[in-house]
Amino acid sequence: MIPEQMEAFLRKALPKQTWHNRLHREGPLAFMEFRINDVDRLNRLGIQPDKLGPHLVVCMWDERDDLEVGGYLVVDNLAMGRPAMGGIRMLPTVTPAVIFNLARGMTLKNAAADLPYGGGKAGIVAPDRDISDEEHRAIVRRFAHLIRRYRSIYLPGPDVGTNDEDMGLIAIENGIDSALSKPVDMGGNRIDELGAAAGGVVIAIDALLEQMPRLKALPQFSNMIVPARAAMTVLIQGFGAVGAHVAEMLHQLDPAPRVVGISDAHGYLYREEGLPVKDLLRLRDEHGLVTFRYFQENLLDKRSPRPETKFANAPNDLLREDAFCFVPAAPVARYLDVEPGRASMTVDRMGHWSMIVEGANTYSPDPKRRAARLRMERIVYWQRGVVIATDFLVNSGGVIFAAQEHLIKTPAHLRFPREILGDARAVERWLRQHRAELAELAAQRLEAGLRQREEVIRRNMQELVDFLVGDPDMLPLEAAEQISITRITQRERFRPIRHIMEPLTLIGPEMSIRQAAQLLVDDPNEMLGVVKDGQLLGVVTDWDITHAIARNLTDTLPVMDIMSRDVITVGPDATIPEVLQLLESHEITAMPVVEHGSVVGVISSHMLARKTLARLLQG
16 A cells, blocks of 8 residues: 555645546556646656656655555656666655655766666665565565556665665566666676675776866865875765775775764764774674774773774864865765755865765755755865865765666576566576576676776776866866766767657558648647558648648548658667758658668657757757
């Protein structure tokens, strides 16, 4: 049944008429879908459509009354390619607006990673209580049935509240290629276990350190001293899955920078000479949270050999300490703000830093949050001289690793047979039988992920500095967005129109003008194709009908008497610029798409405006 908090939200947001018109059922599964042109309904859900998306928003739930299962799917943008890729978040506080913000982040992250996938995200509305592992797995399996309907345009991975094992459950229900970041015995790349996102943050820190001398051309960085890596100091907010891996990977570099401060939910630790990273990682493995435990074991006794280590039970006060690099890796929406009470710290109380490399997901397309972010950057970047590497430029290691599970295809003989889907024991037997081959496949995907992560994130840091040095008035967030949008529009330019075209209504040459006119009234695609024996003879448009009326022709005449015979056509593999050039040079608004002599669709300027980023291409 629909989760109580989800139903309360939707009943309040959407009028009864929307429930009546949009609710679609497939057995016990219920769906309400909204597209980018449903502006009013999307606004009611807290989503403001823009030139990028969303492509599709779905509210969905399982109506069986034995378990509360429901949530949201947002496919934001598919310009980089299909399907969209993004994780499943499972929290009681999930809303359509939250999922849309995360999906937009995935659009920009996948573009920044130069991956041929759009951006999407899903959210499970978790029960607002403690649930058992068994109930968690049951909810994930049921949610897999809900998103199965959208498997051609959405590929899930793990996010807050879900993990690699959950992706394995989805694969058991929907197929081995239906989820990303699966366990290794399914050929997966195990994002969390491998620290894929954290590795990207570490690469970004190292690459940005190399690029920072170029920033001295800007007045706010003119007096900046760029240290050697061994002399660099680092603060890490959030010693969790990402933050702890960042600390571990930094510690393994040669030479290694000094991790001087960390925080978790219990407090923060700071030591100017560097914290004992190995000891902190051991504590995390044993106890989860480390700061207070370290205080108890090493600092509570005044005879401690390390009295210079500072502990405070206010985690956000870590942001008052000094370091060359600050890494926000805690699950908070904002770490800095101009106004008090809206972030971990206000900019007037922050420590002295020179770079911020964002390990947490902080980006939001919400106009108010984006405006607040830019206000923060005007002070932190322009006045304080701190360069900021936005989250989707640096923590894309996870999606790069996950993408390899789709880029490097699973061989047909390793895919689960249809008859064992949903049968966990049968799938386990299948996996045991193919263990060696799947392990080899996982190794290939891991190697490809490591190689692409290094290349992409180093390039992102170079392009970030290129933009900032090239335009002193540009803020880091604007530069990061420009990097992603540039990649999206470049991919859009070369996208074949077969992904955009729509069906063309075909008629015979003997159809009357009256019948053709009625079809044009009902058809949104501006023309009809006239065919005989599969061959295109001509097209009939509104202009042809109008011209016939002006000549006082009877409407019972066949369309062959009025159709346009000199037809401009295009192939389905033509690119958007090629189509635009044909439309403009021939002064037409639409033309048939023909492949091997047969009409396969129609493309028009209206479609290009509605389905592509044409406005961005012109800019």
